[in-house]
Amino acid sequence: MELTDNYQNLSSIYQELSIKKGQLAKIDKKELEKSTFEKTDTVVLGAEKYDENDYQRVLNKFKNKDSEIRTHEQTHASSAATTSAINYNYQIGPDGKLYAMGGSVRFDTSIPNDPQSAKIKLEQLKDASSSVSSMSGADSSIAQTANLNKMLLESLKQGFNYEN
Incomplete structure (x- = not known):
């Protein structure tokens, strides 16, 4: 009986870790999209100063x-x-x-x-x-x-x- 309880506790810990890992992956994806947007952002020079x-x-x-x-x-x-x-x-x-x-x-x-x-x-x-x-x-x-x-x-x- 005690052995079964330990497995259930481990199972719930692994489940929580899996949820946290998914949340971190979403954050990483948002950060990557943000940095990709910043890399493609361009600066337009003023026409009067550009030769x-x-x-x-x-x-x-x-x-x-x-x-x-x-x-x-x-x-x-x-x-x-x-x-x-x-x-x-x-x-x-x-x-x-x-x-x-x-x-x-x-x-x-x-x-x-x-x-x-x-x-x-x-x-x-x-x-x-x-x-x-x-x-x-x-x-x-x-x-x-x-x-x-x-x-x-x-x-x-x-x-x-x-x-x-």
């Missing part, structure tokens, strides 16, 4: 920067082994579309144990990071580090000892 030439000029800047960033990162990615896909930083343009305003790609910087393979890989890293027309600070740093590591490998190959 189509300015709009087009700004839009062209966004498009050109997007193209430049994508070409830059794809050049890096095609020149050496990478450990991840290209990551882009986006900004919303005046037309409401996303445009790449920055990006990065992670090179595989692991060094093989074989000195000849290591030298080839370091040369690839140096070339990949400096293959673009306008190098960023990160590009320059990677190229310098790869070049220094390559010089270190060559000096070790020639028998220099740095343990003094």
Whole structure:
């Protein structure tokens, strides 16, 4: 008899939880509808202050920067082994579309144990990071580090000892 009462108590608790869950789902749905409405709300600029030439000029800047960033990162990615896909930083343009305003790609910087393979890989890293027309600070740093590591490998190959 006592066991049956416990099951009835548990059953009523589960029923109340189910009702509360349904109420929360309705609230979540209303909040989602509210946020969707706010996202599609638009601002209409005053006709006397709005210039189509300015709009087009700004839009062209966004498009050109997007193209430049994508070409830059794809050049890096095609020149050496990478450990991840290209990551882009986006900004919303005046037309409401996303445009790449920055990006990065992670090179595989692991060094093989074989000195000849290591030298080839370091040369690839140096070339990949400096293959673009306008190098960023990160590009320059990677190229310098790869070049220094390559010089270190060559000096070790020639028998220099740095343990003094």
